[in-house]
Every structure is written in structure tokens, then in C-alpha cells.
Amino acid sequence: MMRGVCAGVLVFLCACQSRGESKDAPRPAALPALPWRAAAVAHGGVGSPPDRSDGCRKAVDVALATLAQGADPVDAAVAGVRVLEDDPRFNAGTGARLRLDGKTAQLDAAVMTSAGRFGAVAALENVRHPVQVARAVMDTPHLLLVGEGATAFARAMGEAPYDVTTDESRAKWQDLRRKLLAHDPSLPEGWRDFDYRRAWNFQAAAAEAGLDPEDAGTDTVGVAVRGADGRFGVALSTGGTSLTLRGRVGDVPILGAGLYAGPHGAVAATGTGERILEASLARRSYDRLAAGATAAATAKGAVDELRGKDIGVIVISARELAADADRPMAWAGREEGSGEYTGPAASP
Ligand code: ASP
DSSP states (O other), rough: OOHHHHHHHHHHHHHHHTTTTTTTTOOOOHHHHHHSEEEEEEEEEETGGGGGGHHHHHHHHHHHHHHHHHHHHHHHHHHHHHHTOOTTTSSSSTOOOOTTSSSOOEEEHHHHHHHHEEEEEEEEOOOOOHHHHHHHTTTSSOEEHHHHHHHHHHHHTTOOOOOOOOOHHHHHHHHHHHHHHTTTTTTTTTTSOTTTTOOOOEEEEETTTTOOOOOOOEEEEEEEEEESSSSSEEEEEEOOOSSOOOOEEEEEEEETTTEEEEEEEEEEEEEHHHHHHHHHHHHHHHHHHHOOOHHHHHHHHHHHHHHTTTTEEEEESSSEEEEEEEEEEEEEEEEEOOOOOBBBOOOO
């Protein structure tokens, strides 16, 4: 009998070790019994004026209404992101930032489910709803499509050519051009001494862009959704940043960098993509959530890690939703059946 117990303990220890677990590994937090209360949270990108939270509220409402019609949480998140892509005040879809040449807009988007399904696109051009294309990638054998192949895939999925530029995106680029020419100290570190003319890889010459010689223009939109059935979905879309060469890809379409979802919740980030990528921020934040951190502590922990580097995060768990950012940020969250939104006051 004793030998049987010892052998059992040994088998258990070996099983833990073979899975790379130690007996001190944090235990996953317990999940509440189903059904849960459905909820959604949306952000308009770190640096987006908080009074634009009305756009995020609309995205949350559409996500929850889509969920109530029986959609999967990831499709509800996609429906919410489409609302923000169509809102020209945000840097995603219509209104996306122009790249260094003042002409090109390249779009990244991603989706993920709590069952681990993922789809993403990067450097997509002339598409109205990049998040819809990312969702379509999720139904292929691939995880990520980029550049011309991604754009051709979008056309195959029925996305008609669409010009995402607006007067505001052109004005923002003009402002950036002025700062570049003036070597403005508000330019992000790394761009102050970077000779972008040597690296120029746009079709039109730098001289044509008037660049022969702080507003790096970030922002992303994101929606995270909790379903009553215990599933989560998350979606992100961005025009990236203006201070970039053609072909630059940030954190948004990279699994575990800009977004992550699992049985304990979903996390979506916004901010300087290079820093978010280095930190594998969404995946590591999710791990903290799964180990028992509250949604608020998870969001704050992520922001504290990259504080001052332009960072915002939304988090949704089985019980809570939260957001944090190191600059003002438009965002909104709501639970199904509640008329109250969490987040900054929005313009009417
Ligand atoms: N993270 C995005 C990117 O680097 C931009 C943003 O969220 O502000 O492409």
C-alpha cells in the first residue's frame, strides 16, 4: 500500500516536471460558475483624447448587441472594432496615420479567442476593415498574412479597395514633417539621430514627400469581450505610427505582444509597438491575470513596466474589466444589463 502511494507521488512529480512545472508554480485562479455576466471593454489608443470615449461606448454597445444575437465573443469584438475603424477620429481603418512618405497607410490587425485561435494581418493597404481580414485569416491554416499577399487575400474575401486617408491624417503628417525637418526635440528617441533618408524604401522619392532635408502618431483601437458561456474574444486594429519606414510591423498582429486571450480573460495593449513587442506584454500580463491578479492590477502592472514609453492596456476577466495608461486614453467598458459605463466621461 505504502509503496503504491510513494509510486503515485513519484508519478505526479514526474508529470509536473515533464510539463515544466515546479511545485511552487502559481496556481491558476479559480473561475466562477457559469453563466457569467457578458461584458465588453474598448479603447481608442493611448494618447486618444478621453472625450472621444463616446466612440468606445458605441463599440462596446455594438459588441454586446452582437454577442446577444448569439455571436462568438471574438466576432463580437470584431464588430466593436469595426465601429472604431469607421470612426475617423481613431488611428485604425478610416483615419489611419500616414507613413513617412505622407501617402502610404499600412494597417495591422489581429483577433484571438480564449481557445487559442488567432488570425492577423500586417502592412495591409487600402482596406476599410482590417480587423475583418484578420478574422478571415483565423479560418485559414495560417496565423499571419503580410503586405501585398494580405491585401490580395482581403480582395479575395470581398474587401473592395478603400482609401483610408482623411484631411486630419494628412494634417497630422504635415505636422510630423515639420518636426522632422526642424529636428524637433519632441521626436521620439531613436528618430532624432536616425538618417531615414539612407533607409528610404517608399515608392516616391524622399524629395517628393518634402523630406529631402511629438507626435509620433501612435494609437490603436481594441475591444475585449467576455461571453456568458465562459469564453473570451479580443480584437485590435491600427494604422501603426507615422514615424516608420514602409513595411514596419508593430505589436498589434503578433500573438502575445499586442493581444492575448485564454480561459481567464483577455488583454489588449496600445502604445509604442517596439517596446510592447520586446516585453511580450499581453501574454505576460495574461499570465499574471491567470495566476490571480485582479484586472486592475494586471493593467497597472503592464503600464508600470513600460511607464513613460507610451503605453495603455485594457483587461477583461471573468469578474472585472479595467484599463490603465501612462497618457490620457479614450476607453469604455460595460456589463450586459447595466446602463453604466466604466471609463472617462464622453462627449454627448
Ligand atoms: N501599438 C501600435 C503600433 O505600434 C500603435 C499604438 O497602439 O498606438 O503599431
